[in-house]
Amino acid sequence: MGPRTYGLAVLLLLPLAVQPANILGLFTSLSPSHLIIHVEMMKTLMEQGHNVTIVTVRMPPHPVPEGIRHIFIPISAQGEEKFKSLIGKMSEKRLIYYDFVWYKGIETMINLQTEFLADKRFTGLYEEQFDIVFHGYFMNLFELGVAAKFKCPVIMNWVGAPLDQTDQLTGNPPELSYVTPITMSAQAGQSLSFKERLHVFLLHWCLRFLNWTFDMKMQHHYEHFFGQEKNFPSYAEAKISISLFFSNYHTLTEGPIRPLLPNFIEVGGLQAKEEPSKLPQDIQTFLDTAKEGVVLLSLGSNVKGSHMKPQSVRMLYEGFAGLKERVIWKWDDLANTPGNASNILYKNWLPQDDILAHPNLKLFITHAGKGGIAEGQYHGVPMLAFPFYGDQFGNAEGMVKAGFGLGLRLLETSDEVFRSALKELLQNPKYANAAKTYSQRYRDRPLTARQSVVYWTEYVLRHKGARHLQTPVLHMSFIESNNLDVYALLSIVFLGLFWLLKRLFSWISAKIRGSPRKLKKN
CATH class of the missing domain: 3.40.50.2000 (Glycogen Phosphorylase B;)
Incomplete structure (x- = not known):
C-alpha cells in the first residue's frame, strides 16, 4: 500500500x-x-x-x-x-x-x-x-x-x-x-x-x-x-x-x-482502565511486597459489614487469617474491624479496578455486581461470588459456567466450604488460565x-x-409486531375451508349412502 x-x-x-x-x-x-x-x-x-x-x-x-x-x-x-x-x-x-x-x-x-x-x-x-x-x-x-x-x-x-x-x-x-x-x-x-x-x-x-x-x-x-x-x-x-x-x-x-x-x-x-492509575502508597506497598499474592474482597457499595450476619463475618475472617496470601478487605467501619490478622488490610474505600490490574492480585471475592464482574473479566482475575439479590445470581452463574470462578451463598456457606473454595481457586491453575483466556477475548474488539x-x-x-437507527417494530402494536392479526385471519380462512370441506364431504357421503336405497325402490 x-x-x-x-x-x-x-x-x-x-x-x-x-x-x-x-x-x-x-x-x-x-x-x-x-x-x-x-x-x-x-x-x-x-x-x-x-x-x-x-x-x-x-x-x-x-x-x-x-x-x-x-x-x-x-x-x-x-x-x-x-x-x-x-x-x-x-x-x-x-x-x-x-x-x-x-x-x-x-x-x-x-x-x-x-x-x-x-x-x-x-x-x-x-x-x-x-x-x-x-x-x-x-x-x-x-x-x-x-x-x-x-x-x-x-x-x-x-x-x-x-x-x-x-x-x-x-x-x-x-x-x-x-x-x-x-x-x-x-x-x-x-x-x-x-x-x-x-x-x-x-x-x-x-x-x-x-x-x-x-x-x-x-x-x-x-x-x-x-x-x-x-x-x-x-x-x-x-x-x-x-x-x-x-x-x-x-x-x-x-x-x-x-x-x-x-x-x-x-x-x-x-x-x-487500559492503563491503571497510581495506587495509594500503603496499598501499593501491600501489593508489591506480597510474595504469595493478594486476595481482594469487595461486596459492592450497597452491602455494608453491618448488614452481614456475625457468623458470616467470622467465617470470612477466619478463612482469610489462615491464608498464606495477603487480603485487602473493603470494610466500612475501620474502628470495628473483624480482627487484627497481620495478613489483612482493611479499607473503607478501594480503587478496585486499579487493584485488579496489579500482577500480584490472585483472587477477587465479589458480590457479582455487573461492574465488578466486568472489571474482573477485563483484567483476567479468578473470582469467588457471593450474590445477594437481583441480577447478581445470573452474573455469578455465568462466571461459573465460563470456568474462571465459583459461586456460593454467603448465608448458606460453612467454614469448611469457604476454605475449600479459597484453596481450589488459589491453587488450581485452571481458573487463572481460564480468566486470562477470557480476558483476551473480552478485550479483542474493533473499537x-x-x-x-x-x-x-x-x-x-x-x-x-x-x-433512522430505530426498527419499525417500535411503532407497531403488540398485535402487529407479533402478526397476531395475520394469524387470526389465516385461522379464520383455514377454519372456513375446513368447515366447507367438512360440509362437502358430508354431502357427498350422504349422496353415496342414499344411492342404493333409491335403486332398490325403483
Missing part, C-alpha cells in the same frame, strides 16, 4: 468532526456502583472536548473529574432510611428477583428517583440549553420528559446485560428459546434443555407482567411532572424517542450470541468501549438524533 492509499484509508476511517456539545447526564440510580460506569462515560466525552453536566442523588464512589459540572441533589432523610432498611433486609435473607419485588425494592427505587425533579437545583437547568441528554437507566423512564423539554436527543446507559425492558425499548427480539433472564445464565455455546426453556418462558411472562405494573407507576410520575406541558409527547411517545442504548455488556464473550439491533451498543468493561461511546454519541449528534 502506497503512502497516498494509506493516507486515504486513514481519512476514510476518521469520523466526521463534531462541534463541542452541551451534554446533560441524569444519573439518579441509588446504587453508587452504577455511578462508576456513568461517570466514566461522561469523563470520556468530556475528554473529547464536550461540555458535560451531571446530576446525581448519590455521591459517586470516585471523585468526579475536573471539567465535569456536578450537581448533587441527595434524596430526603426519610428516603435514605427507607433505602438502608431495604438493603439491610435483602442482605439478611436468601433472595431472588421476586423477593426483591416483595420487599418493594423496585417500587422504592422508582419513588425515590422522582424527588430531584422538583428541586430548584435541577429545575434551574431548564434555563440552559443542552444538545443531548444521557439517562442512567434503572426504573426511571419518567425522566424522559427532561429531554423532551430540551427538545434534544436522548441516550440511555444501562450498567448490565440486556433486559426484557431494554429489549422492549430498542426492539431487540427476546428469543425465549435460548436467551435467559438476568437471574439465569446459559452455558456458552449450548442450547437450553426443555426444562430450562419452560422455566425461561414462564419467568419471562411473569417478569413482563411485573414490568408492566412498574411501567404504569412510571407513567404516573411522568404525567405528574410533565403532564401540564403544552404540545408535549405522551409517555408512550417519549419511550420511542430514545436514540441509542449503551449497555455494559459484551455478548461475544458473555453470551448468549443473539440478535441485537443497531441502536443497542455494547460497551462492556467501560470503567476498566474499545470508550471509543464506541465517543463514536456513537457523536453519530447521534451528527445525525440529529439518528432516528
